[in-house]
Amino acid sequence: MRREHSTKAGSVLVWTVLVIGILSLIAMETVRLVTAKYQNALQTSTWQEALLAAESGIDLAIVELRKSLYPQPNHAWDGWSNPPGNQVTGYELTTVPNAGLSGTPMTIEANVDAPSQLIDPTNSWQYYRIRTVGTIPITGPARTSDNPQDTKLRRLSLRWERFTNGILTAHSLDAPQVSRRIEAIVRPISAFDQAIMSVGVVDLTNQNIVVDSYDSTDPTKSTNGLYDPAKRQENGDIATDGQLIEAGNAQIYGDVATNAGTVSGAANITGIERTDFYQEPIPIGAPSWADSSPGSINGPTTLNAVATKGSVASRYTFSSISLSGNKTLTLAGNPNGSQTYIEIYVIGDMSVTGTGQIVVQPGVTATIYFAGNVDISGNGVLNSNNQPGDLMLYGIQPPTNSSEHVSIGGNSQISASIYAPGHDVTVNGGGTNGHVYGSIVGKTVTMTGVSNLHYDEKLGSTGAINNYKIVSWFEDNR
């Protein structure tokens, strides 16, 4: 009996071992498959996260570039080794804790430089080159994928990192990671990128209002550099950071855009309606060159613009300007009409009424900064060049809770560009002859009566820089 028991026990043991062995083999193969799959998924997601890190670096750089547009102190490039200049490289290393998979840190290196080849000769605007490397540690083992094609695509840095300070130079690693590198080129965007841009409500109150565009530099889109209704373009875009555009059934030859808002009276809009617009307008600060004891202008005055291109403009500071009763402020240039530049800073209000007038003589490019209210009516402003880029009005950002305004009206036409994101801007109709050639940026913008706004597309590459836009993007996957 004992011998029989022994034989049965041995048989059971063999079967048990056999079954356990088979089950173990199945389990091992399953674990191997699952592990390889998990590893592949982990490396793939880490690879994708590294791209997010690199693109975040571009955003970081653009934030600093935008900060540099603000009045001082703007703290742009704080923490960077060098502000970017011609051939000078700025460099930043940022580590975002717990940003990656399984709570791993995300590291972003960003280099910004300003090559001289990227200066636009027409307006001297500098394009910037941003190079970023995003890095995420691999939380799994330092093991390559089973498939060599995966290794060629996803360049994991298991023992060596191929980029050092953004340059393709290898260095050894203590722990595996993934790095991806992107190069983007950004170009400046003008403050006058739209026909009308408002922080708040845009109100076009009359269906006879026309907003359209032309390009004074293109003879197919203008005649002798002037607006020609026969060559009308449809880039008279209107945008608001707010939620409302009261289009008033005006004839708008362009797009309209709100910040998740609505457009009422949109029957005569030729372009598209967007609801995804937001562009923070850069506030204008008081000029640093302001005269400490300025006078005011109340009578006939001539200011000479003698500065030529490439030199500092002729500069004047006044406490206020008030013109009426045949009193004229003349901005005089060279008698031969060659290009000269003048900048005027008005600390207080500016008023032109009745037969008073501001005359910009031929060849003069005038920039007027104002801190108070602006009221232009009557004979208004005569811009002899008829180019809105030659008369630019910039409203200094008023204090918080302060209410300032710009009111433009008059008997006929005005060629000017107005950037006053802290002022309520009103364009009062001058009858059927009321035409404004240029661009308007305001806290709110209201057009009344019959008035027409013709946006000169050339303004998109002149004036103050308000933003930066990516014009080229490339991932360097060497």
Added chain:
Amino acid sequence: MVTAFHRRSLPKTQGGFAISELIVSTSIFCSISLGLLMGFTALERNYAATSDFSLNHADEMRISDYMALDLRRAVSVQAAQNDTTIYIPAYYDQTGNPQTPTLDGQGGVFYGASGSSVRIHYYLMAGTIYRQQDNAPALPLAVNVQDFTFDVTDAGKVVTTRITFNPTFNSGGASAAATTATAFYNTTLLRNSRTDIQSSVY
């Protein structure tokens, strides 16, 4: 005698039970063996199908990632089923190093000579999906993928890739629904303005 008779008849009884036992046990053994065989066969086929699915899925991810890499930096796209061509900026010079771009006078930039670009061609041929850059030797991205189909839908600012294959879980072949269920989608935002159509992202 009685004792002897009883002793002789006992083995007969025992022998009858042995035959029954043999039949029953053989039947049970055959049933269990058949069950095990069928089970192992099914397990093996399922394992093969699962492995195939897993490998194909990894292939889908790789092909999709490759195409997304090029689409993100594309300036032009010619989409067609199993044959798509993407043009990217000529970022590298002839030595393989990055070069500084040049302003195009229209608010943009270009790398290398004006109008130049690098052609990336994705195509399926003889059961292999290739990626070919200009006239360089084609790089096989996935092999044994004769059942793969990749569709590229060009919507201007974004391009969507859809990759499918025929799973092998069913010996009768994959149904249309099963093939559709393997679809791997990737919608990519093109970062650059395109040269072939009017499209600007930023």
